[in-house]
Amino acid sequence: MAKPLRIGLIGSKFMGRAHSNAWGQANRFFDLPRDVVLDTVAARDAETLGPFATQWDWEGWTTRWQDLVEDEAIDLVDVGTPNDLHAEQALAALAAGKHVACEKPLAGTLDDARAMQRAAAKSKGKTFVWFNYRRCPALALAWQLVREGRLGRIHHVRAHYLQSWGGPDMPMTWRFQKKRAGSGAHGDLNAHIVDLARFLTGDEITEVHGAVTRTFVKERVIEGGGGTRKGGAGGKSGGGKGAGGTQRAAGRTGRSDVDDAALFLASFKGGAVASFEASRVASGHLNRNVIELNGEGGSLRFDFEQMNDLWFHDEALGERTGGWRRIVATSAAGKHPYVENWWPDAHGLGYEHGFVNMAADIVRAVAGRKPTLPLPDFADAYETQRVLEAALIAAKERRAVKLSEVR
Numbered sequence: 091m092a093k094p095l096r097i098g099l100i101g102s103k104f105m106g107r108a109h110s111n112a113w114g115q116a117n118r119f120f121d122l123p124r125d126v127v128l129d130t131v132a133a134r135d136a137e138t139l140g141p142f143a144t145q146w147d148w149e150g151w152t153t154r155w156q157d158l159v160e161d162e163a164i165d166l167v168d169v170g171t172p173n174d175l176h177a178e179q180a181l182a183a184l185a186a187g188k189h190v191a192c193e194k195p196l197a198g199t200l201d202d203a204r205a206m207q208r209a210a211a212k213s214k215g216k217t218f219v220w221f222n223y224r225r226c227p228a229l230a231l232a233w234q235l236v237r238e239g240r241l242g243r244i245h246h247v248r249a250h251y252l253q254s255w256g257g258p259d260m261p262m263t264w265r266f267q268k269k270r271a272g273s274g275a276h277g278d279l280n281a282h283i284v285d286l287a288r289f290l291t292g293d294e295i296t297e298v299h300g301a302v303t304r305t306f307v308k309e310r311v312i313e314g315g316g317g318t319r320k321g322g323a324g325g326k327s328g329g330g331k332g333a334g335g336t337q338r339a340a341g342r343t344g345r346s347d348v349d350d351a352a353l354f355l356a357s358f359k360g361g362a363v364a365s366f367e368a369s370r371v372a373s374g375h376l377n378r379n380v381i382e383l384n385g386e387g388g389s390l391r392f393d394f395e396q397m398n399d400l401w402f403h404d405e406a407l408g409e410r411t412g413g414w415r416r417i418v419a420t421s422a423a424g425k426h427p428y429v430e431n432w433w434p435d436a437h438g439l440g441y442e443h444g445f446v447n448m449a450a451d452i453v454r455a456v457a458g459r460k461p462t463l464p465l466p467d468f469a470d471a472y473e474t475q476r477v478l479e480a481a482l483i484a485a486k487e488r489r490a491v492k493l494s495e496v497r
C-alpha cells in the first residue's frame with residue numbers, strides 16, 4: 091500500500107462537514123490505492139474548531155489556513171470556504187506543490203478563476219472542483235447513455251436549479267454580498283447546471299443569447315442586529331435547518347447586491363439550444379436541481395429531489411410502447427455507477443454519497459488511476475465560469491454575448 095494521502099481542509103461549515111464526511115468515508119466504502127488521513131482542518135473560529143476536529147476525526151486543527159500550505163506532510167489542500175477566498179488559498183497551495191480540491195464555483199469572479207486556471211496549468215499538483223452532482227448514480231448513468239449514443243444528436247438542454255431558502259426572512263450572509271460571493275443564485279446554482287450540461291453533452295456553449303438577473307430581497311437583517319430568521323436549507327455558511335418558525339425579520343439591515351434569480355438562453359457548438367434558470371426564492375422548490383436533454387434518439391430527465399431516479403424516453407420504442415420510463419438507478423450489480431460500493435439493490439443513496447464518490451475518484455486520480463467518471467479540474471471549471479460571466483455581461487448589457495468575447 092502506498093503512503094497515506096494526507097488531507098488539509100479549509101472550512102468547517104456546511105462544506106466542511108460534507109468534505110470531512112467524504113474523506114472519512116472513502117476508504118470504508120471504496121477499495122482505494124491509498125489510505126486517506128484527515129490531517130488538519132483550518133477555520134477562523136478556535137472555539138468551535140476543536141470540537142469540529144474531534145467530531146470529524148481530524149488529527150489536528152489550526153486557525154491559520156497557511157499552516158496547511160506550509161506543512162510538507164500534507165498532500166492535498168481542500169478549499170471549502172466562501173468564493174472570495176478560493177483564489178488566494180488555492181494559489182498558495184498550488185505554489186507549495188499541493189494537489190488542490192476546491193468547492194464550486196471555481197471562484198466568485200472570472201479574474202480569480204482565470205488566475206486559478208493558469209496556475210493549475212503550470213503546477214505539479216492535480217486540481218479538482220467539487221461539482222458533486224455528477225456523481226449521483228442516476229446522472230452518471232445519464233452520462234453513460236449519452237456517450238453510448240442513445241440520445242443521438244442533442245436538440246435541447248433544459249435545466250433549472252430552484253431553491254426557496256432565500257426569502258425576506260433569511261438574514262445577511264456572505265452569499266448575498268457581491269464582494270464575497272461574486273454573484274448570488276447564478277454563481278451558486280447555475281454553476282451546477284452549466285457544469286452538468288457541459289458534462290452530459292460533452293459539448294461547449296458558444297453563445298449566450300440573453301439573460302436576466304433579479305434581486306427580489308434588497309435588504310437583509312444583519313444577525314445580531316436584533317433580527318429573527320426562518321429555518322432553511324442555507325448555503326455553505328451552514329444556514330439553519332428544519333422548519334423553524336417564520337417571524338417577520340426586524341433589526342439592523344444590510345443591502346443585498348447579488349441576484350436572487352438568474353435566467354439565460356444559450357447555444358452549444360453542436361447546435362443544441364439551452365435554457366438555464368437558478369433561483370433561491372422559487373417557493374415550493376427545496377433543492378430542485380433538474381436537467382433534461384432531448385435528442386433525436388431519445389430524452390433524459392433528472393431531478394435531484396428524486397435523485398435515485400432517471401427518466402428515459404427511447405424513440406426507438408415507437409408510439410405504441412414508447413414514452414418516459416423511470417429507471418431506479420440503484421443496481422448494486424454494477425449496472426449503475428458507484429452503487430455497488432454502497433448498499434444492496436434498491437436501497438437508495440443521498441446527497442452525501444456524491445461527495446464520497448468524488449473523494450474516492452480524487453484518491454484514484456492522485457494515485458494515477460482512472461476515476462469512474464471524468465473529474466472536473468480547474469481548466470474544466472474555468473469553462474463553466476466563462477459561461478457564467480457571459481450571462482452576467484448579457485444581463486447587464488442586454489445583449490447576446492459570444493463566449494469568444496470572454497477569456
Ligand code: SOE
Nearest residue numbers: 194253278323324325326377
Ligand atoms: C446553496 O444553498 C447550496 O448549498 C449550494 O451552495 C450547494 O452547492 C448545493 O449543492 C446545495 O445548495
